[in-house]
Amino acid sequence: MSDNSFGTLFRVTTWGESHGPAIGCVIDGCPPGITLSEADIQPWLDRRRPGQSRFTTQRQEADQVRILSGVFEGRTTGTPISLMIENTDQRSKDYTDIAQRYRPGHADVTYDLKYGHRDYRGGGRSSARETACRVAAGGVARRAITEILGQEASIRGALVQVGGLAIDRARWDWDEVARNPLFCPDPVTAIEWEALLAAIRKDGSSIGALVEVVAENFPAGLGAPLYGKLDADLAAGLMGINGVKAVEIGEGLGVAALRGEDNADPMRMHEGVLHFESNRAGGILGGISTGQPILARFAIKPTSSILVPVPSINRQGENIDVITKGRHDPCIGIRAVPVAEAMMACILLDHLLRDHAQNSWHRYND
Numbered sequence: 001m002s003d004n005s006f007g008t009l010f011r012v013t014t015w016g017e018s019h020g021p022a023i024g025c026v027i028d029g030c031p032p033g034i035t036l037s038e039a040d041i042q043p044w045l046d047r048r049r050p051g052q053s054r055f056t057t058q059r060q061e062a063d064q065v066r067i068l069s070g071v072f073e074g075r076t077t078g079t080p081i082s083l084m085i086e087n088t089d090q091r092s093k094d095y096t097d098i099a100q101r102y103r104p105g106h107a108d109v110t111y112d113l114k115y116g117h118r119d120y121r122g123g124g125r126s127s128a129r130e131t132a133c134r135v136a137a138g139g140v141a142r143r144a145i146t147e148i149l150g151q152e153a154s155i156r157g158a159l160v161q162v163g164g165l166a167i168d169r170a171r172w173d174w175d176e177v178a179r180n181p182l183f184c185p186d187p188v189t190a191i192e193w194e195a196l197l198a199a200i201r202k203d204g205s206s207i208g209a210l211v212e213v214v215a216e217n218f219p220a221g222l223g224a225p226l227y228g229k230l231d232a233d234l235a236a237g238l239m240g241i242n243g244v245k246a247v248e249i250g251e252g253l254g255v256a257a258l259r260g261e262d263n264a265d266p267m268r269m270h271e272g273v274l275h276f277e278s279n280r281a282g283g284i285l286g287g288i289s290t291g292q293p294i295l296a297r298f299a300i301k302p303t304s305s306i307l308v309p310v311p312s313i314n315r316q317g318e319n320i321d322v323i324t325k326g327r328h329d330p331c332i333g334i335r336a337v338p339v340a341e342a343m344m345a346c347i348l349l350d351h352l353l354r355d356h357a358q359n360s361w362h363r364y365n366d
Helices: 038-048 092-098 108-115 128-149 187-202 230-239 252-257 336-363
Strands: 011-016 022-028 065-069 081-086 154-162 209-216 244-249 267-270 273-276 294-300 310-313 319-322
Touching: 011 128, 022 128, 038 065, 038 128, 038 336, 081 128, 128 336, 154 187, 154 336, 209 336, 230 244, 230 294, 230 336, 244 252, 294 336
Parallel strands: none
Antiparallel strands: 011 022, 022 081, 065 081, 154 209, 209 294, 244 294, 267 273, 310 319
């Protein structure tokens, strides 16, 4: 299986399966001299960790990360950083019934069609368990970003819609995201979601969601025209998260309904500084960051493993109905929030390093 890596200068390769002994990643290209320990990575993994509420899978994984290489005396050495997370709560017997069956909506059938062999235990590499590796890599990226740009740079995500219930943006409160298990910035909608998710779980079904992530206080000039566009790399990175089916940057699909003067972000000079009066472009123009908040959102499908019977086939080509036993998230969008933040951190650090490599002679030496 190829294509297990992403990034150009800050490059991440993930490894491992949902029910193997461990999962992890190797990071190549992290700058030397960055202060780093497991304590810098663990809090981000704790946010993604399963079993923390009744609205996520009850699989109990500590998700304790170990740094195996690339760090000496508390600082990165510039050599590959290897991170490992042990799997400690696999229940592979839950998947015996689907060993020869394909779950509709899951990657079972495409893995078999492509490779002729698959790890049916939890989906193997196609499991959302793999995203813990990305969150670990994102923790490293955040440390590097902090030391390069300073504490003012931030990357924050939130769940903004579950099924047909969207938040009221007039009630948006970033502090509220940490107060509820749904990463919801609207306390009123969070209560409505709890009732909806309880009903979905009782039915043995699942539901989709919309996640929004924003990066603030990043410099203008990240990204390159045409084949190195920042928004293209962000879209690819977010689309690569398990279950994501659509990605928007800024106004996204909404631009189709706008006139040119409504879509444009007006510019003015205020006390000698460029100021944008709106941000429909999501902080990126021509593939290059403007210095405004970088805004993306994505739609994530309902969990494919459900207890509701769905028509399918088995490996013998027989028509059957499939139900999936085991421990599954009724809405994978919840734990996708820290994954989205991590992917954005990795991609923005990659572009920071690429910008330094190309433009340091005139942009960073004033």
